[in-house]
Amino acid sequence: MAEVLLSRIQKRFGAVQVIHGLDLHIHDGEFVALVGPSGCGKSTLLRMIAGLEAVTHGRIHIGGRDVTDLDPKDRDIAMVFQNYALYPHMTVAANMGFSLEHRGRPKSEIAERVRWAADILGLAPLLERYPRQLSGGQRQRVAMGRAIVRNPQVFLFDEPLSNLDAKLRIVMRGEIKGLHQRLQTTTVYVTHDQVEAMTMADRIVVLHAGRVEQVGSPLELFDRPANQFVAGFIGSPAMNFIPGRYTPEGFAATGVVLPLPPTATRIRAGREAICGIRPEHFEICSAGEGVPAQVLLVEPLGSQTQLSLRLGDTPVIALFHERLGVAPGEVLHVRPKPGAVHMFDPTTGVRMDAEHALA
Template sequence: MASIEINGIRKSYGALEVMHGVSLSIKDGEFIALVGPSGCGKSTLLRMIAGLEEVTKGDISIGNAVVNDLPPRDRDIAMVFQSYALYPHKTVADNMGFALKLRKTPKQEVEQRVRKAAEILDLVPYLSRYPRELSGGQRQRVAMGRAIVRDPAVFLFDEPLSNLDAKLRVQMRGEIKELYQRLKTTTVYVTHDQVEAMTMADRIAVLRNGHLEQVGTPIELYDRPKNVFVAGFIGSPSMNFIRGRLMDDGSPRFISDDGVSLPVGQISDSARGKDLLYGVRPEHFIISETGVECEVRVVEPTGAETAVVFMLGQSKLMAVFRERINAKWHSTIKILPDVSAVHLFDAESGKRIE
């Protein structure tokens, strides 16, 4: 295992700079997820760690060694891609052991490592099969097994579950986390799915347009997002935002631009006199007789939860309720945000106000 230090990394393609001085420390044995929308630079950063992209400026260290000029084969890393990239003419066992054979590893050791990885991944019954005889999830496990047999210092995952259906993604998500907990190898995992990141990673690094927005544990990012972007990206469904200002005439309230009054908790002096965004997550609304009257637009029952899209003044928002509610299209309900879970953001800078 090994730690990873990313110091002031910049990446340019000609005059176009796509990574802007990113710095990130990854501890030995840590599972960290790189998340963000398409084009944010997460896969580019992963490929620079792997040595598949050149670093324009800055340093990347694995262990105690700067690896900028090392080829991928000398970095002691193993990478699992979005595509399975299996050899169709080789069996599962041969696919998993191919990299070891290229290293001239003794045949008996190759067989032992392949067998051990197959046991971890429940692939023993499939070792003599070919990729065409496997399901998508089994193929992805073979790709993971190919990485495991190398016993690397670092695992790199580049959106490995994107090609799987929803149910299989959930299953594989659990299998990758279980694998990590068993091996405790330093892992960098790229995904655009923030639910994957929240459920799997020790820490999450959120990127946008080649900048690192925030790094923290899943709960830290969920409870204390640094800015509007992180608040809106982390959490599913995403956070609701309402624009307005504070009104404090002895009883502090938030007044939206269209005149709706909403409760607030303790007010920071830095929030006074500014245009603000009032942020509340869908699960932090409650139905209350003292709430604000809202018009229901969409009701989405899922069994365990009921999602309701509603109009609060001129703002279209979403609430998610654990209890069953009797709400229909164009009916009215009274909704109140949980004040303890409300966030205020500076509308101009997007930064969270403490």
């Protein structure tokens, strides 16, 4: 196990810069997820940690060693790829033990390590099969087994579940998290799926256009997003954004005035802002306590109900943890839950705390 330290990392492909002076400290034994939209640089960053991409500028340290210019084989890392990368002509056992064999380890040690990894991953009955005889989930387990037999300092995962169906993804993310809890090996995990990141990671790094927007625990990012980008990326369904301005009566958007928490009364009337409300932070109330919202679409989700609503001229999504007997065209009265409203500067997108929004 080891910490990973990235210092002022830059990456250029020709004239195009894709990583801009990035700093990141991943602690020993920590599970860190890199998330962001396509093209944000998360896979490129992972490949630089692995040594598969050269660093244009900056340094990478693993376990206190400067590995910036070392070959991948000398970094003591193991990587699990999206496409499994198994050798089709080798058995499961041979695939899992290949890296140790390549390093000239004794056959007895290889067999022992393969059996150990197979027991952890439930692969013992499959050791003599070939990849073509395995399901997608089994192949991914073999790829993970090939990584853990080496007992590396750091595991690197590059979107390992994206080729699996939805049900199997849920199973496999539980297995990966359980594996980390058992081995406590430093893990860097790239995914475009923020639900994966929220359920698996100790900390999440949100990337956008090659820059770090925010680093924090899943709940920190969910409860106090640093800016509008993070607020919209973390959470499913995504946060609703309503443009408007502060007034003595509340937050005035087009066609509606939303009630605000008492802390917002200190903010200067007329100040423009973007009001962010998560779908699960709406509540139904009486006409005198909320604002009218027309139901546009009803999506029953079993124990939950997701509604598309129109607040004034703004469409929003609301998620209620109950079954609602409503139909399109009906009008409900709703309000944001106290303390669950987020405000963002309309120019910079930065979070506006009350003490920063008085001017």
